[in-house]
Amino acid sequence: xxxxxxxxxxxxxxxxxxxxxxxxxxxxxxxxxxxxxxxxxxxxxxxxxxxxxxxxxxxxxxxxxxxxxxxxxxxxxxxxxxxxxxxxxxxxxxxxxxxxxxxxxxxxxxxxxxxxxxxxxxxxxxxxxxxxxxxxxxxxxxxxxxxxxxxxxxxxxxxxxxxxxxxxxxxxxxxxxxxxxxxxxxxxxxxxxxxxxxxxxxxxxxxxxxxxxxxxxxxxxxxxxxxxxxxxxxxxxxxxxxxxxxxxxxxxxxx
Amino acid sequence: xxxxxxxxxxxxxxxxxxxxxxxxxxxxxxxxxxxxxxxxxxxxxxxxxxxxxxxxxxxxxxxxxxxxxxxxxxxxxxxxxxxxxxxxxxxxxxxxxxxxxxxxxxxxxxxxxxxxxxxxxxxxxxxxxxxxxxxxxxxxxxxxxxxxxxxxxxxxxxxxxxxxxxxxxxxxxxxxxxxxxxxxxxxxxxxxxxxxxxxxxxxxxxxxxxxxxxxxxxxxxxxxxxxxxxxxxxxxxxxxxxxxxxxxxxxxxxxxxxxx
Numbered sequence: 147x148x149x150x151x152x153x154x155x156x157x158x159x160x161x162x163x164x165x166x167x168x169x170x171x172x173x174x175x176x177x178x179x180x181x182x183x184x185x186x187x188x189x190x191x192x193x194x195x196x197x198x199x200x201x202x203x204x205x206x207x208x209x210x211x212x213x214x215x216x217x218x219x220x221x222x223x224x225x226x227x228x229x230x231x232x233x234x235x236x237x238x239x240x241x242x243x244x245x246x247x248x249x250x251x252x253x254x255x256x257x258x259x260x261x262x263x264x265x266x267x268x269x270x271x272x273x274x275x276x277x278x279x280x281x282x283x284x285x286x287x288x289x290x291x292x293x294x295x296x297x298x299x300x301x302x303x304x305x306x307x308x309x310x311x312x313x314x315x316x317x318x319x320x321x322x323x324x325x326x327x328x329x330x331x332x333x334x335x336x337x338x339x340x341x342x343x344x345x346x347x348x349x350x351x352x353x354x355x356x357x358x359x360x361x362x363x364x365x366x367x368x369x370x371x372x373x374x375x376x377x378x379x380x381x382x383x384x385x386x387x388x389x390x391x392x393x394x395x396x397x398x399x400x401x
Numbered sequence: 402x403x404x405x406x407x408x409x410x411x412x413x414x415x416x417x418x419x420x421x422x423x424x425x426x427x428x429x430x431x432x433x434x435x436x437x438x439x440x441x442x443x444x445x446x447x448x449x450x451x452x453x454x455x456x457x458x459x460x461x462x463x464x465x466x467x468x469x470x471x472x473x474x475x476x477x478x479x480x481x482x483x484x485x486x487x488x489x490x491x492x493x494x495x496x497x498x499x500x501x502x503x504x505x506x507x508x509x510x511x512x513x514x515x516x517x518x519x520x521x522x523x524x525x526x527x528x529x530x531x532x533x534x535x536x537x538x539x540x541x542x543x544x545x546x547x548x549x550x551x552x553x554x555x556x557x558x559x560x561x562x563x564x565x566x567x568x569x570x571x572x573x574x575x576x577x578x579x580x581x582x583x584x585x586x587x588x589x590x591x592x593x594x595x596x597x598x599x600x601x602x603x604x605x606x607x608x609x610x611x612x613x614x615x616x617x618x619x620x621x622x623x624x625x626x627x628x629x630x631x632x633x634x635x636x637x638x639x640x641x642x643x644x645x646x647x648x649x650x651x652x653x654x655x656x657x658x659x660x661x
Contacts, residue, residue: 274457286514
């Protein structure tokens, strides 16, 4: 068994996959500048990707904000720095946890759903059927999902930010003895445009990653039920990893 | 753009397709005259579906030329390819109906999305096409998952003919249907094709169906066309491979390959 041949094969396969993904991504993005654009489908996908993710994103953001306040208090009180709780909750949620938690939750929910739906359409030949009906599957299936995710994610994260800070407020006032009005005033005094905007820029990138991974893996799924299952798993795993990697890169770039 | 002077509606010349090291099509030559019906027979996994997908442009052949109305379509892209695709209709093996759309929108899909027909008008056309395949207007509102296999095939047929295509492809039109429903579908294919005057290319391993819908039959074996001729001559062709296939014998020159 030649070790080098094995390594070579793995690298070639990886390059092949990256190349295919790039071609797919470019095809999908350029679909926006070549009509037709299916606007009703974009709206429908915004409902599915954005609106119906609200409960899960809101709940996770609420509890994350609450836990953040409790933990920060535990640490800060050792140095008598309890007054910084609102600030740290604000920065933590808007810059980091809001986009990342929302991104991961939406990746689990939406990337999986997209991959399963497109994967089933692939194995039942519905994607080929689109082609025979003079409809470009990339424009009809991929582009609307991509656009919807890119538009929905910042909105979702903006809501997650508010809910997360509210979660921190509830924890601080109910468990930690903060006065509500002072907590709010400290938060309002501390908030900067950069805190929020950097989180929303991340959210846009995460939305793109989620939809692209869901579509790509669904579109190229093989075989039957097993293939669709594998595509769904790959979509969620790759979207989650890419979100965390992109988060690191964007944090480096934005600060 | 390459052109030929002959009159064939669809012509394949030396079409080759392989996946990795596996050669699926090894130089296919086929011709279909306008308004005629060619049926390609062959065992499972002999590359019949791959051949159709090459003509449709879903797969790109590694070598060879595919002419539709004298235009080489194998390497077309963008708008020119879209224009060629508008000439095609296809009935898929599993019907491949869009399960997110009701029946009438499935039938009208190519009209609404591909050709920009108004929805209300497309709906009328869809109901008219459904009537042609023996389905009443009450079916139009149903969802594909509410239909039986035979009804799905009928809707698939209605969708294939909805835009009055010049060329229709049938992928295993009778597979998975009971003999009576298979015959109904065969009759519908013959009738609807006559109706729109289309040229058709079908692939099947159902000989009853092949005899019924074919003007000419070709047999695909190991990536090559090993026999091609009028339907009436298939029983007397003297080709041992064809003979084994049409009589469905396990013994003969064709050995079942356990591994492909």
